Amino acid sequence: MKTQAYFQDIQKEIINQISSAKSSILIAVAWMTDQSIFNVLLKKAKDGVKIELLLVNDEINNEKTRIQHKDLEDFGGCVYFITPTIEGAIMHHKFCVIDDNIVITGSYNWSNRAKQNDENIIITRGSPDLVDQFNSEFISIKERLVDSNSTNFEQNNILVPCCYQSKPDKKGFSTPDFKKVIIPCIFDNVENFVDGIARVVLNGKIRFVVRNGNAMGSIIHPGDDPFIEKEFINGLQVACMSILDSSCMAITSSYDMIITSKEYGYVDVTKYPMIRIPFIYDHAFEFSDGLALVQYKGKYGYINERGNAEIDYKYDSADSFKKGIASVGINGKYGAIDIKGKTVIPLHCDYCFVFPEGIVVVKYKGKFGFFDPVGNEVIPFLYDDFEGLGEGLAAVKINNKWGFIDVNGNQAIAFVYDQVKYFREGLAAVRLNKKWGFIDKTGAQIIPYIYDETWYFKDGKASVHMNYNFLDYFIMFFKGRFTKSKIKYGYIDKNGKQYWED
Numbered sequence: 001m002k003t004q005a006y007f008q009d010i011q012k013e014i015i016n017q018i019s020s021a022k023s024s025i026l027i028a029v030a031w032m033t034d035q036s037i038f039n040v041l042l043k044k045a046k047d048g049v050k051i052e053l054l055l056v057n058d059e060i061n062n063e064k065t066r067i068q069h070k071d072l073e074d075f076g077g078c079v080y081f082i083t084p085t086i087e088g089a090i091m092h093h094k095f096c097v098i099d100d101n102i103v104i105t106g107s108y109n110w111s112n113r114a115k116q117n118d119e120n121i122i123i124t125r126g127s128p129d130l131v132d133q134f135n136s137e138f139i140s141i142k143e144r145l146v147d148s149n150s151t152n153f154e155q156n157n158i159l160v161p162c163c164y165q166s167k168p169d170k171k172g173f174s175t176p177d178f179k180k181v182i183i184p185c186i187f188d189n190v191e192n193f194v195d196g197i198a199r200v201v202l203n204g205k206i207r208f209v210v211r212n213g214n215a216m217g218s219i220i221h222p223g224d225d226p227f228i229e230k231e232f233i234n235g236l237q238v239a240c241m242s243i244l245d246s247s248c249m250a251i252t253s254s255y256d257m258i259i260t261s262k263e264y265g266y267v268d269v270t271k272y273p274m275i276r277i278p279f280i281y282d283h284a285f286e287f288s289d290g291l292a293l294v295q296y297k298g299k300y301g302y303i304n305e306r307g308n309a310e311i312d313y314k315y316d317s318a319d320s321f322k323k324g325i326a327s328v329g330i331n332g333k334y335g336a337i338d339i340k341g342k343t344v345i346p347l348h349c350d351y352c353f354v355f356p357e358g359i360v361v362v363k364y365k366g367k368f369g370f371f372d373p374v375g376n377e378v379i380p381f382l383y384d385d386f387e388g389l390g391e392g393l394a395a396v397k398i399n400n401k402w403g404f405i406d407v408n409g410n411q412a413i414a415f416v417y418d419q420v421k422y423f424r425e426g427l428a429a430v431r432l433n434k435k436w437g438f439i440d441k442t443g444a445q446i447i448p449y450i451y452d453e454t455w456y457f458k459d460g461k462a463s464v465h466m467n468y469n470f471l472d473y474f475i476m477f478f479k480g481r482f483t484k485s486k487i488k489y490g491y492i493d494k495n496g497k498q499y500w501e502d
Contacts, residue, residue: 015036015040024049026051030109046075054080106119106120162178162181285320289322290304302321311337322356334351336371348364369382382398401416447494463490
């Protein structure tokens with residue numbers, strides 16, 4: 001933790017700190033009339049930084065200022081005007097939290113007048129406990145003091161569930177006076193907004209809706225999983241935010257038609273606030289080894305659970321960490337790094353992939369070799385090709401024949417096959433004399449070599465083809481039908497019993 005007090009050039013120091021923000025800025029100040037500071041906030045919001053601003057709801061902030069708060073909202077920021085619950089009392093805080101890492105507090109209001117006074121600020125870095133205290137106070141102020149009776153939606157961002165009398169089974173959100181529908185009535189069910197996010201059901205699937213900048217509404221959905229059941233780290237869950245085009249919202253209720261762009265971030269549906277890492281990424285992936293792979297402005301890097309970049313966005317391609325190591329690529333060359341961002345396999349390889357076990361397969365100068373999770377070569381670059389790693393055995397090719405080695409490089413199954421697939425469910429498909437069959441990990445034949453094509457076993461079954469004839473496929477492609485020949489499609493179980501399609 002590092003703490004520094006400032007008594008001079010306070011405005012300059014505040015501008016320097018907010019200019020450094022990468023993910024979020026929370027500000028609670030009684031008054032903001034300093035246009036220079038506000039201009040920096042506009043720039044950061046435009047760059048995708050999540051900004052929330054709490055101000056006193058009085059004539060200074062509403063009338064006696066040139067600042068246009070709507071400009072910040074247009075770039076995705078939120079401005080909340082605080083109305084006192086006790087006569088004469090005001091929200092008199094003066095603090096800022098940046099990237100969940102930097103806290104600024106002191107006597108200085110972010111106003112033009114403050115520059116002429118004897119004021120002070122204290123800046124503290126690297127104190128998670130202090131950050132949590134100020135974040136909690138920020139949330140508490142919004143819960144207690146935001147003017148929930150106001151109908152000024154543009155300032156207070158307040159939405160309530162609604163539906164049309166003519167179609168009560170479809171629900172959306174409107175202003176509190178029900179005079180204007182903001183998010184269309186297209187949902188099967190909706191719940192109230194909490195901190196700008198609401199749980200909804202769309203086409204039978206759970207989604208989350210937020211209000212986002214210029215777009216009147218946004219749908220958050222969890223990638224391929226429609227119910228956001230998978231937890232990653234500290235309850236954080238990756239989600240995709242699809243922005244609804246307001247020009248289409250009034251004329252269609254088709255989800256597919258109203259998506260115009262996608263951004264990714266992280267939510268925690270078990271805590272408040274729910275949005276924990278803002279939706280600023282081109283793509284985002286689940287956490288592993290305490291870090292999440294994200295794509296930002298076209299480049300890949302890694303963030304921690306607070307949303308701070310731990311490894312810079314500099315890679316053209318990258319994978320998630322497995323056992324403390326991840327493959328990365330720059331300019332068509334690949335290597336691997338550890339969780340500190342240190343290169344453990346130089347980025348001069350033609351191929352690099354890390355398996356869940358932490359085993360790294362690398363192709364260099366036309367040959368394949370293997371490394372351990374700390375970058376030590378464990379299997380030299382001997383192999384001409386590599387099919388995959390399954391159940392502790394790697395399918396590799398040498399001298400134009402395929403076989404299997406273990407993770408220490410020892411031959412497990414002889415190199416006698418024309419083609420192989422890696423092991424799944426204890427069996428591997430192998431091709432010998434132009435026919436496919438299956439072997440076990442000792443190399444013993446379990447299912448005879450009689451098939452023209454096979455796939456991996458899954459749930460005890462493997463798809464197979466017999467009497468394959470390329471001419472039949474050629475005719476199908478050009479004439480749109482199969483010839484009446486001998487091709488048989490079906491599957492087999494692990495005993496080799498056949499089940500053919502009619």
